[in-house]
Amino acid sequence: MKCHGEEKQKSGLRLDQRPLMLKGGDSGLPAVVPKKPEKSFLLEVVSDPDHEIAMPPKGDRLTKEHITTLSNWITEGADWPGQMDKKLELKTDHWSFQPLVRPSLPSGSDNPLDAFLERKLKESGLAANKPADARSLIQRVHITITGLPPTPEEVTKFEQAYQADPEKAYSDLIDAQLESSHFGERWAQHWLDVIRWAETNGSESNLxxxxxxxxxxxxxxxxxxxxxxxxxxxxxxxxxxxxxxxxxxxxxxxxxxxxxxxxxxxxxxxxxxxxxxxxxxxxxxxxxxxxxxxxxxxxxxxxxxxxxxxxxxxxxxxxxxxxxxxIPELKKDHPRKKRAAEIYPQLNAERKFLRESIGFWEENWGAHSDMAFPNTTTKKLRIEFGSPKIFIDELEVFGPANFRKNLAHQNTGTTLVESSEMLQKGSTVEKANDGKYGTMVWRAAARKNSKEKPWVEINFPKPIEVNRFRFSSNREYHLETDYLEKMPGSYYPGFRVLALQDDGTWKTLAATQLARQSLKKDPQANGAAKRLQAHIATLREEGPHHSFIGHFTxxxxxxxxxxxxxxxxxxxxxxxxxxxxxxxxxxxxxxxxxxxxxxxxxxxxxPKHPLTARVMVNRIWHHLFGTGIVPTTADFGIAGAKPTHPELLDWLASEYIDNGWSTKAMIKQIMLTQAFRRSSLPESNGMQKDANSTLLWRFPPRRVEAEVIRDGILQASGKLDSKIGGRSF
Structure with missing residues (x-):
């Protein structure tokens, strides 16, 4: 017990109490599992002298008799007289894991938040700065809420209103900025930074x-x-x-x-x-x-x-x-859903015209290709590609019975034959039946420098009616469930789809080259194709299409x-x-x-969770003052910093919950404090005792972010694009 007893617990392991022994140490493995010696980590480390943490590390090892006795004791249930009924008590006295309780308010200020702050100032012998002037306040509010500086006209107007009624003018200023659509942009930036959001995946590939x-x-x-x-x-x-x-x-x-x-x-x-x-x-x-x-x-x-x-x-x-x-699941009243409902009938009408006029329609849009053709009953489909080297990922075949069901899935009994299986040595061949993604995946490649064109045959277990197939070359993203997502611009060489007929001959159902030639010969079809492409391009921006928002299994x-x-x-x-x-x-x-x-x-x-509200109100405080009440905003644990004003933090968290978790209300409540309105000017006593303004005797000056500087320059030059949201440039 010298190393694992009441006074010392190396590696977090304590062996003087049965519940703690069963719990184990820092490894996370139970030291003893009653009746299961093979799963008891303690027996493992004392039995094997070559174990990486063989025990004991110094001195004589346990004899074979000792190890046998320990093993038998575990096998019999690890009986420990006087401790068999003891339960492991999970507890911690760390402040952040304690229940959230609204503290009583100190006296001395009409504003509850200022009351907590002023009490600390008095205890520290610090005097608060005077309020900042109107020009500084409007600048501070604008930058904090929207990240955009006020215009000269807005400054003049506020100064006049502030002179007439400071409290009303200041409150109205905050309300106006919180209602600005740029508020969401500014505060979304904070949140996206916290979760490390980006439009590429990082690492070497950075896709x-x-x-x-x-x-x-x-x-x-x-x-x-x-x-x-x-x-x-x-x-x-x-x-x-x-x-x-x-x-x-x-x-x-x-x-x-x-x-x-x-x-x-x-x-x-x-x-x-x-x-x-x-x-x-x-x-x-x-x-x-x-x-x-x-x-x-x-x-x-x-x-x-x-x-x-x-x-x-x-x-x-x-x-x-x-x-x-x-494709995101959206409510019926979502703007993208409404827009899709408006344009779907037009898309369907033009697709129908193209099918009826030239027999098929090619949708060969970028990384995803989708081809429709007349309803055809067959037991075998063949896809021939115009290039000797082609990488295909995620092929799917559909029929009129269920436009979402992939008939090429291995679970349906469908099998796959590809030309590369018949190639001789020296060919590059990879093939996989991937049930996890619900698709067939393969690489069909002819021999190096060969002019042979690759092909793939899909063999159905029985004749089945089909009318569409599609494939993708990008494994990172899943195929769309409709045609909303197809993107103009072809990366693929020509290909054609054939069906095996009853007489043993192959019938061409669709081919990219044929589609292009037919469209050139038929002005009406060509015009419909161009209109369809324009509509799809519109939906690319407005429709509920495929997005990197997670896929669930x-x-x-x-x-x-x-x-x-x-x-x-x-x-x-x-x-x-x-x-x-x-x-x-x-x-x-x-x-x-x-x-x-x-x-x-x-x-x-x-509402009883001890961390959720505390963490968010602290983050709001951090964005308003530059430092949180808990300076380590992402670590409320024992290794994190302690709160400078613990009672204030709990009061804010309680208020946040009671006000319906309203972030705007919390922001305004904090900005209405005298602490937020104070001048940033230095003062000798304050600088000596609290140079970092931790106790907020003055408003802490800080640098603004690069985005704020950039947007301010663009706004001043009249070149700021104020459009909210949309595709990044």
Whole structure:
């Protein structure tokens, strides 16, 4: 017990109490598992002298008799007289994990927030600065709320109003700026920075994330509409269930290594997958809970009451999240839904005309190709390509019976034959039947320098009616479920689709070259094609199309990865949140993915949760004053900084919840304080005692961001594009 007793616990392991022994140490593995010696880590390290942490590290090792006795004791149930009924008590005295209680207000000020601040100033012997002048105030409010400087006319108008009635003029100024559409842009920028959002995935590949800006625009709208913060959280975790599908871009905001770039080595694939899930964990932990959850990936958290079991239980909630895209689920009144409803009839009419006039219609748009043809019953389709080298990914075949059901899926009994199977040595051939993505994936390549054209044959188990096929060359994104997303500009060589007829001959159903030639000969069809392309281009901007906002699958069981290694899985854990915060959500390994995420969102937004409101109001304070009440805004744990005004933080968090989680109301309440209105001028006593203005005896001066400087210059020059949202340039 010298190293693992009451006074000292090396590696966090304590062996003088049965519940703590069963819990284990920092490794996250239980030291003893009653009746299961093969799973008891303690027995493992004392039995193997070559173990990387063989115990004891010094002195005589246990004899064979000692080890046998220990093994038998574990096998018999690890009986410990006097401790068999003791339960492990999870507790912590760290301030941020304590229940949120609204503190009583100090006396001395009409403004509750100023009352807390002034009490600290008096205790520190500091005198508060006088209020800033009107010109400084309007500049401060504009930059803080919208990131844009006031115009000379706005400054003059405010100075006049402020002279007549300072309180009303200042309050009206805040209201006007909060109602500006640029407020959402400014504060969305803060949020996107916190979650590390970008339109590329980072790392060496730095691939473009298709239409990732959908999520950015959602965040802008959420701040402009003052979406309650608890709703904002829920939508970002489970928006696909709430008709706000764009919001789940939050889950895939962080950097990641795309699956397509890690190669085919199984261990590399598993490691990359574990890393992507960890990115989700870190995004949620830092932004919404203010905890460094990633520190529990390889062992129990060194400082905070988060075990390795907690970490992997949390990953079990989000194991179904894939860093990929989908068409967002949108409510019927969503602007993109309305626009699609307006233009669909026109698209369908022109598609029908093209089919009737020339027998088929080619939609060969960029990275995704979609070709429709007359309804045809066949047992075999053949696709021939015009180039000897072609990479095809995600082929799908559809019929009139169900326009969304992929008839080429391996689960339907469909098989695939490709020309590359018949090539001799020296050919490059790769083939995979990929049930996870629900598609066929292959590389069909002729021999080097050969003029042979590759082909693929799709063999159905029985004759079936088909009328459309499509394929993609980009594994990172999933195919769209309709034609809203096709993009002008062809990257593919010519190809044609043929069906096997009853007499054994092949009938051409569609071909890219034939389509182009027919359109040239038929002015009416050519005009309809151009109109259709124009409509599709319009929908590309306005329709509910494919976006990098996450793709969801049903995960299997989740296991604790010993030392974070996917190659060393241990015990299975259920989907759950942190045990220290009553995180049992009543879920198991068979619970559906959407239910897991929604249950977690409900747990996180419960008013009794000790972290959620505290973290967000602290972040708001940080953006208003330059430093949070807790300076480490993403770490409320033991290793993070302590709050400078703990009672003020709890009062703000309580007020935030009681006011319906309104971010705009919280911003205004803080900006109405005398602390926010103070002059930034230095004063000798204050600079000696509190040079960083931590206690807010003056308004802390700080540099503005590069974006603010840039936008200010553009606005002054009259060249600022004030359009809200849309595709990035």
């Amino acid at each position: 473009y994330r298709k239409n990732a800006w959908f999520y950015r625009d959602y965040v802008i709208r959420a701040f402009n509409n003052d979406t309650p913060y608890n709703q904002f959280i829920t939508e970002q975790l489970a928006g696909d269930q709430l008709g706000v599908g764009e919001a789940t871009g939050f889950l895939v905001a962080g950097p990641h290594v795309p699956a397509a770039t890690v190669g085919r080595e199984p261990t590399a694939i598993r490691q990359a997958r574990a890393d992507r899930v960890d990115e989700v964990m870190q995004t949620i932990g830092a932004s919404m809970m203010g905890v460094t959850v990633g520190c529990a990936r390889c062992h129990n958290h060194k400082f905070d009451p988060i075990s390795i079991q907690d970490y992997y239980s949390l990953t079990a909630i989000f194991q179904g999240v894939e860093f990929a895209g989908r 049903q995960p299997g069981p989740t296991k604790v990865l010993h030392r974070g290694s996917p190659e060393n899985p241990r015990d299975e854990v259920p989907p759950a949140a942190f045990a220290i915060m009553e995180g049992n959500l009543g879920l198991n390994s068979s619970t559906k993915d959407p239910v897991r995420r929604k249950k977690f969102a409900d747990w996180l937004t419960d």
